[in-house]
Amino acid sequence: MTPSAYVLEYHLVNYRRTWRSSVLSSLVLPLLTMLGFGIGVGAYVTGGVGGYSYLEWMVPGLIATTAMQTAIGESTWPVLSSFEWVKVYFAQAAAPLRIGDILGGHLAFMLFRVLLSIAAFLLVAFAFGTLRSAWAVAVPLIALLVGAAVAAPVAAYTASVTSDSYLAILIRFAVLPMSLFSGVFFPIESLPVVLRWVAYVLPLWHGVDLTRAATLGLDPGPGAVWQVLYLVFWCAAGWSLAYWRYQRRLVI
Amino acid sequence: MSYPFRRVEGVNSLIHARGLVKRFGDFTAVDGIDVDVQAGEAFGFLGPNGAGKSSTMRMIGCVSPPTGGVLRILGMDPRRDGPRIRARLGVCPQLDNLDPELTVLENLTTYARFFGIPRKVARARAAELLDFVQLGERAGSKVEPLSGGMKRRLTIARALVNEPDLVLLDEPTTGLDPQARHLVWERLFRLKQQGVTLVLTTHYMDEAEQLCDRLVVMDGGRIVAEGSPRALIDTHSTREVVELRFATDDQGTYAGKLEGIGERIEVLPDRVLLYVSDGDGALAEVHRRSLSPAGSLVRRSSLEDVFLHLTGRTLVD
Amino acid sequence: MLTLALPRRLVSFEGMGRRSAAVAERNVAALKTAYWLVMLGGLLEPVLYLFSIGVGVGALIGEIPLPSGRVVSYAEFVAPAMLASSAMSGALSETTFNFFGKMKFMRLYEGMLATPVRPIEIALGELAWAMARGGIYSAAFLVIMVAMDLTTPARALVSFPATMLVGFAFGALGMTISTLIRGWQDFDMIGAGQFALFLFSGTFVPATAYPEVLRWVVEVTPLYRAVDLIRGISLGSVGVTQLVDVLYLLAMLAVCLVVAGRRMERLLCK
Numbered sequence: 001m002t003p004s005a006y007v008l009e010y011h012l013v014n015y016r017r018t019w020r021s022s023v024l025s026s027l028v029l030p031l032l033t034m035l036g037f038g039i040g041v042g043a044y045v046t047g048g049v050g051g052y053s054y055l056e057w058m059v060p061g062l063i064a065t066t067a068m069q070t071a072i073g074e075s076t077w078p079v080l081s082s083f084e085w086v087k088v089y090f091a092q093a094a095a096p097l098r099i100g101d102i103l104g105g106h107l108a109f110m111l112f113r114v115l116l117s118i119a120a121f122l123l124v125a126f127a128f129g130t131l132r133s134a135w136a137v138a139v140p141l142i143a144l145l146v147g148a149a150v151a152a153p154v155a156a157y158t159a160s161v162t163s164d165s166y167l168a169i170l171i172r173f174a175v176l177p178m179s180l181f182s183g184v185f186f187p188i189e190s191l192p193v194v195l196r197w198v199a200y201v202l203p204l205w206h207g208v209d210l211t212r213a214a215t216l217g218l219d220p221g222p223g224a225v226w227q228v229l230y231l232v233f234w235c236a237a238g239w240s241l242a243y244w245r246y247q248r249r250l251v252i
Numbered sequence: 253m254s255y256p257f258r259r260v261e262g263v264n265s266l267i268h269a270r271g272l273v274k275r276f277g278d279f280t281a282v283d284g285i286d287v288d289v290q291a292g293e294a295f296g297f298l299g300p301n302g303a304g305k306s307s308t309m310r311m312i313g314c315v316s317p318p319t320g321g322v323l324r325i326l327g328m329d330p331r332r333d334g335p336r337i338r339a340r341l342g343v344c345p346q347l348d349n350l351d352p353e354l355t356v357l358e359n360l361t362t363y364a365r366f367f368g369i370p371r372k373v374a375r376a377r378a379a380e381l382l383d384f385v386q387l388g389e390r391a392g393s394k395v396e397p398l399s400g401g402m403k404r405r406l407t408i409a410r411a412l413v414n415e416p417d418l419v420l421l422d423e424p425t426t427g428l429d430p431q432a433r434h435l436v437w438e439r440l441f442r443l444k445q446q447g448v449t450l451v452l453t454t455h456y457m458d459e460a461e462q463l464c465d466r467l468v469v470m471d472g473g474r475i476v477a478e479g480s481p482r483a484l485i486d487t488h489s490t491r492e493v494v495e496l497r498f499a500t501d502d503q504g505t506y507a508g509k510l511e512g513i514g515e516r517i518e519v520l521p522d523r524v525l526l527y528v529s530d531g532d533g534a535l536a537e538v539h540r541r542s543l544s545p546a547g548s549l550v551r552r553s554s555l556e557d558v559f560l561h562l563t564g565r566t567l568v569d
Numbered sequence: 570m571l572t573l574a575l576p577r578r579l580v581s582f583e584g585m586g587r588r589s590a591a592v593a594e595r596n597v598a599a600l601k602t603a604y605w606l607v608m609l610g611g612l613l614e615p616v617l618y619l620f621s622i623g624v625g626v627g628a629l630i631g632e633i634p635l636p637s638g639r640v641v642s643y644a645e646f647v648a649p650a651m652l653a654s655s656a657m658s659g660a661l662s663e664t665t666f667n668f669f670g671k672m673k674f675m676r677l678y679e680g681m682l683a684t685p686v687r688p689i690e691i692a693l694g695e696l697a698w699a700m701a702r703g704g705i706y707s708a709a710f711l712v713i714m715v716a717m718d719l720t721t722p723a724r725a726l727v728s729f730p731a732t733m734l735v736g737f738a739f740g741a742l743g744m745t746i747s748t749l750i751r752g753w754q755d756f757d758m759i760g761a762g763q764f765a766l767f768l769f770s771g772t773f774v775p776a777t778a779y780p781e782v783l784r785w786v787v788e789v790t791p792l793y794r795a796v797d798l799i800r801g802i803s804l805g806s807v808g809v810t811q812l813v814d815v816l817y818l819l820a821m822l823a824v825c826l827v828v829a830g831r832r833m834e835r836l837l838c839k
Contacts, residue, residue: 021754021757024757024758024761025757025760025761028761029761029764032764032765032768032769033768035768036768036769036773037622037626037768037773040768040769040773040774040778040779041622041626041630041773041774043774043778044630044633044643044774045626045629045630047629049629054629163603165603165604165606165607166603168607168610169603169606169607169610171610172607172610172611172613172614173606173610173613176614176617177617180617180618180620180621180622180625181617181620181621181625185621185622185625185626186621186625186626186628186629190625190628191625276839310839313683315679315682315683315837315838316838316839317838334685334687335584335588335685335686335687336685338682338683338684338685339684339685341683343683345679345680345683347676349675349676349677349679349680350680351595351599351675351677351680352675353599353601353675354595354598354599358598361598362591362594362595362598363680363684365591365594365595366588366591366592366681366684366685366686367684367685368584368587368588368591368685410680414684
């Protein structure tokens with residue numbers, strides 16, 4: 001086993017204690033959103049979207065949003081706590097673990113959480129009959145990519161702040177607008193051109209688009225390769241930023 | 253800082269308790285105590301953890317209603333006149349509960365507002381008090397980066413912001429380093445000189461000897477002894493103590509051979525204590541009996557000896 | 570002759586207002602950059618929802634029929650609901666998360682209670698503070714609604730006191746919840762409950778769209794009453810149900826305040 005696996009193991013052991021409350025945020029809330037918007041509001045969207053019912057159309061968007069939100073939930077308060085309150089990182093740094101092990105192990109756990117909630121959501125979506133293509137099996141991979149693309153840079157951000165007010169600011173000013181304007185609830189084609197480009201720059205829309213292609217069995221075209229590469233870029237840039245911030249904070 | 257000492261008119265004891273009881277469910281924290289504290293006095297509650305000191309202090313601070321007995325603070329009834337009594341108390345709790353979102357100065361000024369002190373007066377008084385506790389230079393700093401000793405001093409300053417008639421200090425120096433403790437003692441001593449009535453709890457004997465005119469020793473919710481530090485030592489201990497260390501695993505084997513020296517012999521795992529009136533004479537007697545301890549020490553009896561004698565050596569946690 | 574035999578501490582209002590104000594004042598002193606930004610974020614939230622759901626999804630829906638038969642644009646329908654739920658969430662965030670933090674984590678109230686301040690005065694002071702914050706949110710959102718032609722200026726003016734009532738009622742509810750919960754872990758539950766209310770209180774679709782049983786459940790929840798009240802005013806269709814809404818919210822306010830004061834006394838004055 002590599003050292004980062006020991007770190008992952010620590011987080012998994014901890015998770016045995018807290019998994020119940022995480023079910024709420026990572027499964028129940030997305031489900032409620034699906035019922036409230038997909039079915040409730042969807043009933044009034046009589047024309048459907050692009051030939052699909054509103055529910056079928058929005059569920060992949062919700063799946064990608066859930067991946068993002070789970071990743072962000074795990075890379076904000078828990079990371080801050082590991083630095084500031086419980087100070088787990090400092091205990092780990094006192095053991096023969098390197099920065100990469102501590103960060104890598106924790107990121108691996110975050111992705112594990114993403115995978116878990118996406119798997120559950122997929123089962124529900126299947127039961128509601130909103131998965132229209134066998135390509136839906138690719139959804140967990142896309143979700144992992146989206147998860148890593150946001151978890152790594154957000155962990156870097158969290159490692160740079162000392163008060164959880166700044167986490168609330170991130171959620172309010174970045175996460176919420178991104179969830180609401182990344183083509184989850186309505187097509188981004190109806191956004192003004194400037195806002196549309198903001199959506200293109202942020203990672204979530206690419207995740208939504210790829211997931212939607214997978215569950216509806218649309219031909220993603222060659223653009224999909226670029227979208228994947230772009231998300232990989234977010235992962236790589238996020239990793240190096242986070243590595244740098246963790247080092248600044250742990251090696252003093 | 254000059255402290256305007258006010259004589260409390262028409263009241264003999266600032267604190268008057270008879271048969272005071274506090275119960276939490278089945279647990280009796282304070283089991284019928286009688287206490288009187290006079291104006292200008294420094295009064296101490298001594299006792300191990302769980303003796304009921306803090307519960308007593310919370311009742312005196314009018315934030316914990318007594319379960320039974322009589323309690324009068326400044327001549328008033330805490331059950332009825334809570335706000336009016338608290339307006340004239342200064343409270344320094346065991347754990348600092350300073351406001352982490354405010355600066356050092358703001359901690360004092362906002363607290364003053366709870367007493368209805370006008371803003372201008374509050375600012376002037378806060379500046380004065382910060383100088384008094386030697387925190388003047390940290391006025392604009394946040395609370396969090398302050399050391400334990402600084403936080404304690406700030407809490408003490410906060411307790412003085414309403415110029416109280418009675419200051420309650422719950423373990424004022426627990427957890428502080430020696431320099432910080434001495435600074436706090438020195439400041440409290442000055443208050444005492446200015447005639448402020450102090451009531452404190454502690455489990456440090458040196459603190460009680462330094463600060464208290466009069467004290468009670470509490471154990472298991474009851475008062476087991478009362479008096480001035482000197483009087484307590486005279487009553488419950490001898491004038492001097494001889495500590496002997498023998499080069500053996502079982503100090504007890506020497507107990508028999510020491511029989512008859514002094515008033516009392518106490519055998520501990522690492523040493524033997526002889527409670528005597530003349531320490532040097534007793535040590536000479538030990539040598540005369542050709543017992544040669546590896547180490548010996550003659551010292552004055554302290555409040556610690558009284559305390560351990562009255563409340564036992566077993567850990568209470 | 571019948572005399573008032575109530576214990577004095579229950580009927581003494583002397584100094585109450587001043588001491589409650591001092592509690593609110595502490596929060597003003599604690600205002601720092603980060604907090605301002607968090608507050609601004611709270612202002613932004615309903616606006617973002619209004620544009621995303623009201624305008625964005627609204628373009629897919631077009632117009633929506635009210636139970637009365639009248640047809641309004643989807644944005645007009647959603648906007649007052651966003652206003653009501655932002656009044657709710659503003660009041661709740663101040664009186665649950667922040668209040669609990671001050672009580673258990675910072676132990677601020679222990680310090681305050683060593684002064685003449687009483688538990689009920691802390692509750693009132695914190696509530697007044699939450700309302701000041703909520704009032705700013707509501708006023709700003711009403712300005713946006715008028716600017717987008719989703720309501721008239723006169724109706725917006727009448728809506729404002731209604732949003733304050735909603736804020737007060739939910740603030741008192743939040744405070745009661747804070748004195749009942751065990752620890753931070755329960756905040757997940759509060760958040761989930763709040764989100765469920767947000768989704769299903771006639772906010773995005775009329776309650777009549779739900780199956781009969783569900784509809785009755787929805788209609789007794791507090792946020793539904795708040796949405797109904799404010800939507801009634803902003804669409805200019807006030808009737809008897811709005812009177813029911815007001816009475817409902819007033820009752821909730823009174824009951825919760827009494828419970829919160831009592832619980833605080835039990836928690837802090839042991």
